[in-house]
Amino acid sequence: MLAVATLASCAKEETLSFDKGEAIQFGNAFVDNATRANDYGPSNPLEEFKLWGTIQGIEGPTAIFANDTVEGTVGADNVWNCTTKTQYWIEGATYNFAAVVGGTVTAPNGLPSSIEYTADGDTDLLYARSNQYTGLASGNPKVAFEFKHLLSKIKFTLQNTTSNATNVGTYTYTLTDVAITNAITTGTYTVNDTKNADNSYTVDMTAAAWTSKVVDGMEFDDIEGVTNNSSKSSDESLIIPMNGAEVSYKVNLYYGEKLITSTSGNATVDFAPGCAYNLVVSTGLNNEIKFKVENDPSWTQVTPDTEI
Numbered sequence: 291m292l293a294v295a296t297l298a299s300c301a302k303e304e305t306l307s308f309d310k311g312e313a314i315q316f317g318n319a320f321v322d323n324a325t326r327a328n329d330y331g332p333s334n335p336l337e338e339f340k341l342w343g344t345i346q347g348i349e350g351p352t353a354i355f356a357n358d359t360v361e362g363t364v365g366a367d368n369v370w371n372c373t374t375k376t377q378y379w380i381e382g383a384t385y386n387f388a389a390v391v392g393g394t395v396t397a398p399n400g401l402p403s404s405i406e407y408t409a410d411g412d413t414d415l416l417y418a419r420s421n422q423y424t425g426l427a428s429g430n431p432k433v434a435f436e437f438k439h440l441l442s443k444i445k446f447t448l449q450n451t452t453s454n455a456t457n458v459g460t461y462t463y464t465l466t467d468v469a470i471t472n473a474i475t476t477g478t479y480t481v482n483d484t485k486n487a488d489n490s491y492t493v494d495m496t497a498a499a500w501t502s503k504v505v506d507g508m509e510f511d512d513i514e515g516v517t518n519n520s521s522k523s524s525d526e527s528l529i530i531p532m533n534g535a536e537v538s539y540k541v542n543l544y545y546g547e548k549l550i551t552s553t554s555g556n557a558t559v560d561f562a563p564g565c566a567y568n569l570v571v572s573t574g575l576n577n578e579i580k581f582k583v584e585n586d587p588s589w590t591q592v593t594p595d596t597e598i
Contacts, residue, residue, distance in 0.1 A: 316435070335364040339389045340357050342357065342401050379430045385424070387419075394406040412528065417438055438564055445569070447568055461518060463543055469538050470536065472536045475505070479499055481494070497532055533561075536556065540552060
């Protein structure tokens with residue numbers, strides 16, 4: 291009894307100190323080569339993306355972010371905040387992060403493995419894989435993302451090379467029935483990131499990364515009223531990358547309001563991810579109508595004189 295009492299009297303609650311580390315922050319997120327308003331260019335900067343992240347544990351990688359929302363403002367030395375949860379750096383632990391804008395993501399192992407996307411011509415699709423990070427006791431950097439456009443961007447331009455000389459007649463062209471007859475309307479981007487020696491990742495930016503394709507047609511707006519010595523362009527459209535895209539169109543020539551000729555054309559083009567294309571149809575009337583007189587219209591004198 292004495293021994294038990296002695297042990298009981300020595301018992302007390304101890305609180306062990308454990309530093310949970312610094313919160314994981316994100317920054318320096320930007321989109322490369324974006325120029326169009328609806329694909330996160332200067333006039334419409336990226337303000338939100340979806341985040342996936344893992345920490346490498348003894349029993350393998352564990353997801354600490356999964357389709358979480360990160361918001362911020364593009365700019366130098368910026369900080370983006372995850373609005374759905376906060377996670378912390380653990381000294382010595384290994385972290386991997388990926389981010390997506392648009393599409394439907396599948397991530398069975400904690401990071402995106404594929405992204406399904408349906409083309410509508412206007413909705414962008416971005417992907418970023420950050421460097422692999424190792425947690426520090428303090429002074430951890432902001433996780434940086436460099437987003438890549440997974441789509442191709444195209445526009446059509448009709449160029450009328452007809453001279454605009456003085457007194458020239460008014461010839462105008464229109465470009466109609468513009469389509470990619472074998473366009474991919476729905477596809478799956480298969481993620482294939484290659485780790486480099488410096489712990490950065492190279493993102494697969496080839497058309498071959500797109501699988502499970504649904505092939506259909508995709509139509510584009512007409513270009514009308516292109517006058518002499520001028521050109522007009524269509525709005526830009528975002529499409530799923532592909533090799534061997536079959537582009538068809540029709541060029542129509544008007545004099546005034548009257549249709550004179552209509553000629554069909556086609557081309558085969560390869561569209562690579564992250565690239566912008568201007569498909570130019572150049573046409574015009576460059577052979578001016580000229581005239582000549584074959585014989586001098588002389589009078590032939592009939593002899594002898596004709597009596598009347």
